[in-house]
Amino acid sequence: MLQPQILRNRVKSHLLLQIQKGELQVGKTINLASLSRKIGVSVTPIREALSQLEQSRIISAIPNRGFVVTQLSRKEAKNLYETIAQLEIMALESSNFSEDDISLLRKRQLDLQQAHTPFGRLQARLQFHDLLVRNCQNAVLLQILEELKTRLLFYEQGFGNDSTFYENVDNQNEAVIQAIEENNVPTAALILKMNWMVVLEYVESRMKSA
Structure with a gap:
């Protein structure tokens, strides 16, 4: 049993x-x-x-x-995305990246660009973020992030149909990778925060028009 x-x-x-x-x-x-x-x-x-x-x-x-x-709300979306952004930055700032880690990030970014379904794009986007923080040694922080991102899935359903949104995501992901390659974590963290705020802005605009 x-x-x-x-x-x-x-x-x-x-x-x-x-x-x-x-x-x-x-x-x-x-x-x-x-x-x-x-x-x-x-x-x-x-x-x-x-x-x-x-x-x-x-x-x-x-x-x-x-x-x-649970029903969605603009207030929750704002709190959710801002909190995830801050936690990911904390995790990123305490992480070290090897050449293999960077290669995996680039592979996941390529997966995101080549995904042809909303489900595939959403999975690849979140997996990219998981790779960014996976070397963080704070298990509690990572557990909280995992739980928050589960709720986030409801806000991001249907994003894969919007090519403009993913074009912005692609550019920011590439900039994060480049900053990590240059060992410039502060810049990577800044771009990472911008990335989540762009997503939040998009979510809020969709909720306004719903």
Whole structure:
């Protein structure tokens, strides 16, 4: 029999993949029985996994409705992106990069440019940022970043359809890589912050027009 933690992680992985693909929509109630049948896990670990996601503000428990994907707001978006930017800068400033690390960043940047679906572009963009901070030794900081970025997925659904947005992202990513190659971490951190603020501005403009 699988351990409870393994079952919870299976549920979380399934739900996070649905979020990334845009299949789990904001405001949607999560049907526990249906989810149990779909992934072959009992309701108990599903409730435990949903409770963990609730702590990350990804879903909310609403009386008489159950677990619902939390609504988006411009205030939350501003807080979310500004916090992620600051945490990534902290992680970047405490990291060292080898030639192999830089090669991986360039490969991920190429993956982003060559991705042809919204899901693929979103994955490549977030993986690029994960590579930027993976050498940070502060495990608590990285865990917080991971949880925050899960919520961020809801704000970025559909970005892959906007070529202008990704052109700006490509230019900034390249500038970050170049600064790291030159061992100029302060410049890399500044561009990284600009990158997140550009994304925030784009999110806010989309929410205004929605």
